[in-house]
Structure formats: C-alpha cells, structure tokens
Amino acid sequence: MATDTVLKAEGLTKDFRGFRAVDGVDLSVLRGTVHALIGPNGAGKTTCFNLLTKFLSPSAGRITYKGQDITGMKPAAVARLGLVRSFQISAVFGEMSVNDNIRIALQRRRGHSYDFWRSQRILAELNQEAAELADSVGLSSFLPTPAKELSYGRKRALELATTLALDPEMLLLDEPMAGMGHEDVERTTELIRKIAASRTILMVEHNLSVVATLSNTITVLARGKVLAQGDYKTVSGDPRVVEAYIGSGHA
Structure with missing residues (x-):
C-alpha cells in the first residue's frame, strides 16, 4: 500500500x-x-x-x-x-433503466451529453462496459429494470455504478x-x-x-x-x- x-x-x-x-x-x-x-x-x-x-x-x-x-x-x-462524490440521497433517473443510467454516466466521462437520437450502434458500444459496471455492483440481473423499481439499497448500488463510470481515482x-x-x-x-x-x-x-x-x-x-x-x-x-x-x- x-x-x-x-x-x-x-x-x-x-x-x-x-x-x-x-x-x-x-x-x-x-x-x-x-x-x-x-x-x-x-x-x-x-x-x-x-x-x-x-x-x-x-x-x-x-x-x-x-x-x-x-x-x-x-x-x-x-x-x-x-475526485468524485456521491450524495446522501440517491441520485438516479427513475424512469430510465439501470443500463441507461450507467450509459449516461459513461457518456459524461467521454465528454458527451446523453443523446437519444444517436444511433443504436453508437449507444450499443457502451453496453458491454455498462454490463461490466452493473456486474461489479451486483446489478447484472437488473439491467433492463427501471431504476424506480429497485429497492433503496440497489438504487444506492446503481448510484455507485454511475459514479464508477466516471472512472474516479x-x-x-x-x-x-x-x-x-x-x-x-x-x-x-x-x-x-x-x-x-x-x-x-x-x-x-x-x-x-x-x-x-x-x-x-x-x-x-x-x-x-x-x-x-x-x-x-x-x-x-x-x-x-x-x-x-x-x-x-x-x-
């Protein structure tokens, strides 16, 4: 260490x-x-x-x-x-899926906004990394689930995944x-x-x-x-x- x-x-x-x-x-x-x-x-x-x-x-x-x-x-x-922080109150987009929440964060890391009109091919390029992040926080089976349907603890896990998507040190x-x-x-x-x-x-x-x-x-x-x-x-x-x-x- x-x-x-x-x-x-x-x-x-x-x-x-x-x-x-x-x-x-x-x-x-x-x-x-x-x-x-x-x-x-x-x-x-x-x-x-x-x-x-x-x-x-x-x-x-x-x-x-x-x-x-x-x-x-x-x-x-x-x-x-x-240097990236989380908050006491879970900050996720409830109507969007776990996968889309993580993809938003991945696009922010790359300096882009989340564009719904981007081609599915471009958005799909983020799916593998989103899946890996979801797996890292125990949300692999929840990728298509709207965030609002997650338990409170799993919403916090999703928040951690979106924070990790920014690849903070x-x-x-x-x-x-x-x-x-x-x-x-x-x-x-x-x-x-x-x-x-x-x-x-x-x-x-x-x-x-x-x-x-x-x-x-x-x-x-x-x-x-x-x-x-x-x-x-x-x-x-x-x-x-x-x-x-x-x-x-x-x-």
Whole structure:
C-alpha cells in the first residue's frame, strides 16, 4: 500500500454568519486507503465534506488533491481531476433503466451529453462496459429494470455504478449506508470493500460497525475540530471520543 497523500486539507475553516462550523481542520487521506470522517450530530462532518468536494467554499484554509491546489476550483473541475462524490440521497433517473443510467454516466466521462437520437450502434458500444459496471455492483440481473423499481439499497448500488463510470481515482461517499436495512448494509459494505481495492475512499458514515469494518484511518470531529485520528482501535479507546458520543446521545 502506497503512503503518499492524495487529498489534504490544511487549516480548513468555514464560518456561517458568525457561527464556525469547521474550525482549522487538518486532514490527510493516503492513497489506497479507506478514510472515515465521523462524529456526533453537529460535529461539522457534512460541512467539512462539502468543503472537500467544493460544494462549499472555505472561509480559510487550503485543499490540495494530488499536490494540486483545488481550494478555488468548482465541483465539476475537481471531478474532472478524478475526485468524485456521491450524495446522501440517491441520485438516479427513475424512469430510465439501470443500463441507461450507467450509459449516461459513461457518456459524461467521454465528454458527451446523453443523446437519444444517436444511433443504436453508437449507444450499443457502451453496453458491454455498462454490463461490466452493473456486474461489479451486483446489478447484472437488473439491467433492463427501471431504476424506480429497485429497492433503496440497489438504487444506492446503481448510484455507485454511475459514479464508477466516471472512472474516479478517489471516491467521496456521503453516508452510503443511510436509510438501509441490515441486508443492504452488508451488501453495500462488501461493495465498498471491493471498490476500495483499486481506489482511495473518503466517507462520512454514522454506522460505526461499518466504519470499524472498512476503515484504515478515522478522523473524529467534534464542534468543528479534529478530536482524534487513527485506526478504529485507537479512536474507539479515546476517552474524548467516548465522551463526545455519549454526551450527544449516541451509544
């Protein structure tokens, strides 16, 4: 496993009308690892995640990706560099099939919009790659199925497939297990483990069992600041982390 830093934040800060949601966060994500960002409600996880993915602009601090300063970049420009995020709410086209959802993403990677008037031959060229991506997320038997007919967990799997279609070097996952039942959590955990074999992943996740299973490194936020960082054994044994969770009503 390589040890070079892919994504780095230095002094990352975000103020909202006098309220400091993120306060001087330093974060380094190493290539080839799964890095989790956790913390009790109100800790600043989502704000920090949105800063790193450029959906918010920092009040102060610096963000670099593969050594390049991306602090002032727009989300689309960052995505073109290979840094791609998912969202808490599944973002797929419900009326379209699994196959067509993935083909849309494949065309976006190639710099084209999805043109329904393109010849079937041209669109069919994408079918093999779409089928391979569907297989990679356990959706091979659902290719012709409208996305709206998929279970919630499988919609999230489709979202991962469309994200992977962009061929990102690094994935940022925003609460990938949100709203899932036990079976879907297990399936998605294995899917993320499979994806992580060839990519770097940063995820915000509330399910601490998933965090313990998947993560190489965990950064714990509390009140907008880094409270602790390390592997699961290190952070789970930190009295400050235990106090932060118990004090906020978490087990």
